[in-house]
Amino acid sequence: MAGDTDDDTDTERTPAEAFALFSHDLRVAILDALWAADRHALPYAELKRRVGERDSGKFNYHLSQLVGQFVGKDGDAYELLYPGHRVLDAIHSGVLHQSGGVAPVSLDADCRHCGTGLTFTLDGYIGHVGCLACDDTVMAFPFDPGGVSGRTDEAVAVAFDRRTRLFWRFAVAGVCPVCAGVISAGLTAETGPELDSHYATDHPVMLDIDCQQCSFYNYPPAAVVALYHPAVAGWLYDRGIDLRATRAWELDCVVDPTRTTVRSRDPWEIAVTVTTSSERLRATVDGTLSVTALERLPAEPDGHL
Ligand SMILES: [Zn+2]
Numbered sequence: 001m002a003g004d005t006d007d008d009t010d011t012e013r014t015p016a017e018a019f020a021l022f023s024h025d026l027r028v029a030i031l032d033a034l035w036a037a038d039r040h041a042l043p044y045a046e047l048k049r050r051v052g053e054r055d056s057g058k059f060n061y062h063l064s065q066l067v068g069q070f071v072g073k074d075g076d077a078y079e080l081l082y083p084g085h086r087v088l089d090a091i092h093s094g095v096l097h098q099s100g101g102v103a104p105v106s107l108d109a110d111c112r113h114c115g116t117g118l119t120f121t122l123d124g125y126i127g128h129v130g131c132l133a134c135d136d137t138v139m140a141f142p143f144d145p146g147g148v149s150g151r152t153d154e155a156v157a158v159a160f161d162r163r164t165r166l167f168w169r170f171a172v173a174g175v176c177p178v179c180a181g182v183i184s185a186g187l188t189a190e191t192g193p194e195l196d197s198h199y200a201t202d203h204p205v206m207l208d209i210d211c212q213q214c215s216f217y218n219y220p221p222a223a224v225v226a227l228y229h230p231a232v233a234g235w236l237y238d239r240g241i242d243l244r245a246t247r248a249w250e251l252d253c254v255v256d257p258t259r260t261t262v263r264s265r266d267p268w269e270i271a272v273t274v275t276t277s278s279e280r281l282r283a284t285v286d287g288t289l290s291v292t293a294l295e296r297l298p299a300e301p302d303g304h305l
């Protein structure tokens with residue numbers, strides 16, 4: 001029957017060979033047509049019709065190159081397999097062939113140095129929150145160009161916050177959000193010029209996140225670990241601060257480097273002070289990124305937190 005392929009197409013490929021498979025538009029079109037179909041599956045004739053290729057020999061050849069790893073065959077139907085979905089995901093994230101950007105977005109938070117309102121920018125693939133007046137970075141993280149589509153500039157800033165914080169949370173839990181690999185996560189006080197433009201290097205300590213399998217790495221403010229503890233999230237919630245509805249740049253402990261202090265480097269012990277307008281909660285965090293103690297502190301006599 002037309003479209004039949006031999007089982008020996010389902011063989012191990014090198015990464016370069018797998019990438020080379022998508023050097024032809026027709027193969028991407030086949031994946032797109034299956035993705036758009038009900039249950040991501042189509043009979044041979046309908047798949048051929050939707051792709052719009054009349055040359056059966058050519059269509060069969062390109063389809064055969066995908067069957068096994070990216071497209072499955074069940075009776076007369078061809079279906080998109082998980083690796084096929086991931087190829088489409090990579091394409092639609094935009095990182096392979098697009099570049100994203102939004103106009104600078106004014107945020108509802110001020111620079112701790114000069115009082116200027118903080119700004120979100122997306123230039124290419126890097127979202128950045130900081131002060132344009134004194135060139136200060138609060139947080140920066142990649143944001144895929146596909147995330148700009150269908151959102152206002154303000155909504156892109158919110159999506160950037162949510163996505164970045166979820167990536168950090170995955171990583172602190174030891175699971176790479178990009179490749180599912182093993183993450184090593186710890187504390188570091190090391191900084192360098194190569195980190196200054198992307199990370200809040202004025203903090204005395206940062207998280208050192210590194211995937212053992214893929215290229216994912218990051219240096220988030222260490223204070224975010226305290227926010228993952230349910231007692232800290234609950235303490236804030238009881239005082240009217242819902243972490244789900246609060247952006248990272250609105251949180252004092254994330255923005256202000258003086259809220260994090262290093263007590264010991266060997267072994268690591270740091271203290272993160274989480275604040276509301278009138279109260280303080282201090283979390284002790286160890287080198288395994290566990291919160292080992294929580295302490296409620298009174299406001300200081302001068303009212304300063
Ligand atoms: Zn500033």
Ligand SMILES: [Zn+2]
Pocket residue numbers: 176177178179180181211212213214215216
């Ligand atoms: Zn990874």
